[in-house]
Amino acid sequence: MVRFRLGLVINPLAGLGGSVGLKGSDGVAEHALALGAKPKAAERMMQALKVIQDYAADIEIITASGVMGEDVAKALGFQTKVVYHTPVQTAAQDTKAVVQTLLQTPLDLLLFAGGDGTARDVYSVFSEACIDDKRPVLGVPAGVKIHSGVYGITPNAAGMVVKMLLDGELVSLMSADVMDIDEAAFRQGTVRAKRFGELWVPAEPRFVQAVKMGGKEVDELVLADIAAQVIDQMEDELYIMGSGSTVAFVMAELGLDNTLLGVDVIQHKRLIAKDLTAAQLLELSEQTPTKLVITLIGGQGHLLGRGNQQLSPALIRRIGKDNIIILATKTKLKALEGRPLIVDSGDPQLDRELCGYYKVITGYRDYVMYQVANPDLQADL
Structure with a gap:
């Protein structure tokens, strides 16, 4: 007898813009595909469902046909009930x-x-339906930007x-x-985040992420x-400069133009390429x-998997x-409260290999040893 009914929704367009440097997928899915982007949302959902694959006999998955859920659920052997027919070309309205x-x-x-x-989109449906009970939802992170607090820290964690x-x-x-956030402004280097509402999620702090803190560091001396x-330790190698305000400050100190929300490359302290895609980074570093x-x-x-999908496995x-x-102020590290x-590279095996202690640069000749240790991977051991 089925004892757990799992509603399943996959947005097949989610995250398309990340690897090709578009900082999102809203309104640019066709452009992303034309640039060579590959859909990843189904793969991310599959990673999450594999954690519970041994429970397949006790679960019924209720979902949409094809790429919005059915394909992944059936591929893993889950009992599947289709309640929505997915069109050939999906849009946000289909998620709703x-x-x-x-x-x-x-x-x-x-x-x-x-x-x-x-x-x-999920919240808007709950809001329009005036659902005031605590019906639980949980997100599997598959987008470029994940500011919301309704997602697992990784697909495996979900x-x-x-x-x-x-x-x-x-x-x-x-x-x-x-x-x-406003993706059009985001692509121009401006973050305009807005709270739209709230959903009820399973309260497991190890595996469910916090809402992203906004704003630049104000302590310019640090x-x-x-x-x-x-800059002192830079040698002759290529340096891929990731996104974020702390890395942007390094670029500013070098007097180089910087893509705040993208990935640039420098060598010999000179900018040689900016706002690169995953494919371009692979070619350049070959x-x-x-x-x-x-x-x-x-x-x-998060170090990987949030706004920097250009950094491919x-x-x-x-x-x-x-x-x-790794660069970070001690203020940022302390805010993690241990x-x-x-x-969240998209490759669980690579994520396991990356776990361990790293020397984080926190000042001039000042370092902190800090652990990379996805809680979901630790619980898996």
Whole structure:
């Protein structure tokens, strides 16, 4: 007898713009595909569902046909009920329509794969339906930008939360903010985040991410010290400069133009390419030793997988763990309250390999040893 009814929604367009440097997918899906972007949302949902694959006999998945859920569910052997016919070309309206249909069915959990735009679509349906009960939802991160607090920290972590529910563990519910930004402004280097509402999610702090902290660091003296240390240790290699305000400060100290929300490359302290795609980064780094300079997202602790999907698993493997240079102010690290840094590269095996302690540059000749340790991977051991 089925004891757990899992509503499932995949936004197949989520995250398309990330690897090709478009900073999002809203309104640019066709352009992203033309640039060579590959859909990843189904793969991300599959990673989450594999965690609970052994429970397949106890779960019924209620979903949409084809790429919006059915294909993944059936591929993993789950009992699947299709309640919505997916068109050839999907749009945000289809996500809303699937959720509207699912809400007419008793569910134990609504699991969806997407980004902040998808979370907004889910929230809008709940809001329009005037649903005031604590019906739980959980997001599998598949978008370029994940500001909302309704997502697992990784696809595997989202699966771990569902597993806890299946195991009958005491999992409370908490309200979490649904956030989104203006992608047009985002592509121009401006972050305009807005809170749209809240959804109820399983309250498991190890596996469910915090809302992203916004704003630049205000302590310019600390950032100047960090930049000085990075610049002093630069050699002849290529340096891939990740997104974020801390890395941007290094570029400013070098007097170089910077793509705040993109990925640039410098060599010999000169800018040689800017706002590159995943494919361009692979090509550029093929013949030359390369290092990666990145910082964490404040409040969340993510190093990879949030706004920097240009840093593909293939690129990270080529660069190597020892050539990743992490920058952060101690204020940002303290704000994590002891939580580890997180990597969500899209390749769970690579994420496991990247776990460990790193020397984080926190000032001039000032370092902190800090752990990268995805909680979902630790719980898997």
